[in-house]
Amino acid sequence: MKTQFKPLIVALCLTTLMACNANNKKSDISNQLIAETVIETNSKTEQPEIKVALLLDTSNSMDGLIDQAKAQLWKIVNELSYAKCENENPNLKIALYEYGNDNLNAEEGYLRQVISFSDDLDEISKSLFSLTTNGGNEYCGKVIKTALNQLEWGTNEDDLKLIFIAGNEPYSQGNVSYKEASKLAHNRDVTVNTIFCGDYDQGISISWKHGADLTHGNYMAINHNEATVHIASPYxxxxxxxxxxxxxxxxxxxxxxxxxxxxxxxxxxxxxxxxxxxxxxxxxxxxxxxxxxxxxxxxxxxxxxxxxxxxxxxxxxxxxxxxxxxxxxxxxxxxxxxxxxxxxxxxxxxxxxxxxxxxxxNTNASNSLENAMLKALKTQAEKKNYKWE
Structure with a gap:
C-alpha cells in the first residue's frame, strides 16, 4: 500500500546474553528458512551475548530512518560495549533484515534476511550500506514472525531478547496478524518494542502502542527524517x-x-x-x-x-x-x-x-532512532540485572 506513510521495521532483536544463571531448554520451534542468500559469520564463545536483529523497511519513505541506522550504528555499538551481565562482558551479535521493498519476493512477504546473527561488525556495516529503497508493501506481523522463527533466540530465561520495529503505516497490514506474532514473541520471552515514525498520538491510533503492550515492550515515536548530529571534538x-x-x-x-x-x-x-x-x-x-x-x-x-x-x-x-x-x-x-x-x-x-x-x-535531546533504541534497551536490560559501566 503506497500512501503518505510507509512502515519500517527496525527489529532490534537483542537476544541471548548467555550468562546470568540460565536454564537451558531445547526449543520445539523449527527454523523457517527464507529463499534468499544469507550471510552468516559467527565465532564460538561461552560469554554472555547481546543479539540484535535490525529489521529495516526499505520502502521509499524510509530513506531517513535507514540513513539514521547507517549513521548511528557505531554509537549504538559503543554504548553496548559498556554493558555488564553479572560482572561479565557480553558479546554482541547483530542480524539484519530488509522488508517492504518492491524488489523483494512477493511470495515471501516482501522481506529478506540480509545477514543472520553475526559478530563481524564490518560485514554488518557493509550490509547496512548496501540497502536501497523502492516501493512497497510493509507487513509488520509477517516480518516479526519471520524473525522470531528464523533466528536462533535461545531458551535461556536470563537472556535479554528484544525486537525493535519501526514504521509509519498501520501496524496491522498483511495477512499475518501482529497479535499472532506478539503471542509467539511472548511465548519465546522476546519483548517487542515499537517505534512509530511520526506523531505520537497517531501511532497509538494505528496500533503501534498496542503492539508493544502485548509483550510489555516500549512504544516510542521519533522523527525519522531528523538529521544525525555529529559533534566534533578536539580529540x-x-x-x-x-x-x-x-x-x-x-x-x-x-x-x-x-x-x-x-x-x-x-x-x-x-x-x-x-x-x-x-x-x-x-x-x-x-x-x-x-x-x-x-x-x-x-x-x-x-x-x-x-x-x-x-x-x-x-x-x-x-x-x-x-x-x-x-x-x-x-x-x-x-x-x-x-x-x-x-x-x-x-x-x-x-x-x-x-x-x-x-x-x-550536546545539550539538546535528539528524537532519533539511536536514542529510542538505547532508552528501551537499558530500561528492559535493568530488569534482568544488566548494568552499564
Missing part, C-alpha cells in the same frame, strides 16, 4: 590518526584475508562519508572488545582456543610471513598484538575525554 584528529596505525596491526591470512582487510578499509570510508565524528565513533568501536576478526586476522585468531600455529599453511600466509618458521610467525603476531593493545588503550583514553566533551556540548 578526533588524534583518534583517526591512531585508527590508521591500528589498521596496520592486522595480519590477514586465509583465502578471505585480503578481501576482509579491504572491507575494513571500505567501512572506514563509509563511516567517514557522514563526517569525521562518525568515523571517530567507528574507530572507538574497532578499539573495543566487540570488534573481533578471528576468521581472517592472525592476531585475533591466535586468541581462539582451537587455534594452532601448526595448522597454518604457507599458502594462507601474507607475503611478509611466507617462508618464515612457526616461531618467527608467532613472534611477529605477538609483536602486532602488543602494538594493537597499546593503540586500543590510547584510543580508549582519548575517547573518555571525547565522551565528556560531547556530553557537555
Amino acid at each position: 578526533d584528529d588524534k583518534i583517526l590518526e591512531l585508527n590508521e596505525k591500528l589498521n596496520k596491526t592486522y595480519v590477514a591470512y586465509g583465502s578471505a584475508g585480503r578481501k576482509k582487510m579491504e572491507m575494513q578499509a571500505e567501512q572506514d570510508s563509509n563511516a567517514m562519508s557522514y563526517n569525521k565524528a562518525n568515523a571517530v565513533s567507528r574507530t572507538v568501536s574497532k578499539s573495543s572488545r566487540l570488534y573481533k576478526n578471528s576468521s581472517w586476522d592472525l592476531v585475533d585468531a591466535e586468541k581462539e582456543e582451537d587455534f594452532s600455529y601448526e595448522d597454518l599453511k604457507q599458502s594462507e600466509l601474507p607475503i611478509e610471513l611466507k617462508g618464515k618458521s612457526k616461531a618467527e610467525i608467532k613472534s611477529y603476531v605477538e609483536a602486532q598484538s602488543k602494538t594493537r593493545i597499546k593503540l586500543q588503550d590510547e584510543i580508549a583514553a582519548l575517547n573518555l575525554k571525547r565522551r565528556d566533551y560531547v556530553a557537555k556540548q
Whole structure:
C-alpha cells in the first residue's frame, strides 16, 4: 500500500546474553528458512551475548530512518560495549533484515534476511550500506514472525531478547496478524518494542502502542527524517590518526584475508562519508572488545582456543610471513598484538575525554532512532540485572 506513510521495521532483536544463571531448554520451534542468500559469520564463545536483529523497511519513505541506522550504528555499538551481565562482558551479535521493498519476493512477504546473527561488525556495516529503497508493501506481523522463527533466540530465561520495529503505516497490514506474532514473541520471552515514525498520538491510533503492550515492550515515536548530529571534538584528529596505525596491526591470512582487510578499509570510508565524528565513533568501536576478526586476522585468531600455529599453511600466509618458521610467525603476531593493545588503550583514553566533551556540548535531546533504541534497551536490560559501566 503506497500512501503518505510507509512502515519500517527496525527489529532490534537483542537476544541471548548467555550468562546470568540460565536454564537451558531445547526449543520445539523449527527454523523457517527464507529463499534468499544469507550471510552468516559467527565465532564460538561461552560469554554472555547481546543479539540484535535490525529489521529495516526499505520502502521509499524510509530513506531517513535507514540513513539514521547507517549513521548511528557505531554509537549504538559503543554504548553496548559498556554493558555488564553479572560482572561479565557480553558479546554482541547483530542480524539484519530488509522488508517492504518492491524488489523483494512477493511470495515471501516482501522481506529478506540480509545477514543472520553475526559478530563481524564490518560485514554488518557493509550490509547496512548496501540497502536501497523502492516501493512497497510493509507487513509488520509477517516480518516479526519471520524473525522470531528464523533466528536462533535461545531458551535461556536470563537472556535479554528484544525486537525493535519501526514504521509509519498501520501496524496491522498483511495477512499475518501482529497479535499472532506478539503471542509467539511472548511465548519465546522476546519483548517487542515499537517505534512509530511520526506523531505520537497517531501511532497509538494505528496500533503501534498496542503492539508493544502485548509483550510489555516500549512504544516510542521519533522523527525519522531528523538529521544525525555529529559533534566534533578536539580529540578526533588524534583518534583517526591512531585508527590508521591500528589498521596496520592486522595480519590477514586465509583465502578471505585480503578481501576482509579491504572491507575494513571500505567501512572506514563509509563511516567517514557522514563526517569525521562518525568515523571517530567507528574507530572507538574497532578499539573495543566487540570488534573481533578471528576468521581472517592472525592476531585475533591466535586468541581462539582451537587455534594452532601448526595448522597454518604457507599458502594462507601474507607475503611478509611466507617462508618464515612457526616461531618467527608467532613472534611477529605477538609483536602486532602488543602494538594493537597499546593503540586500543590510547584510543580508549582519548575517547573518555571525547565522551565528556560531547556530553557537555550536546545539550539538546535528539528524537532519533539511536536514542529510542538505547532508552528501551537499558530500561528492559535493568530488569534482568544488566548494568552499564
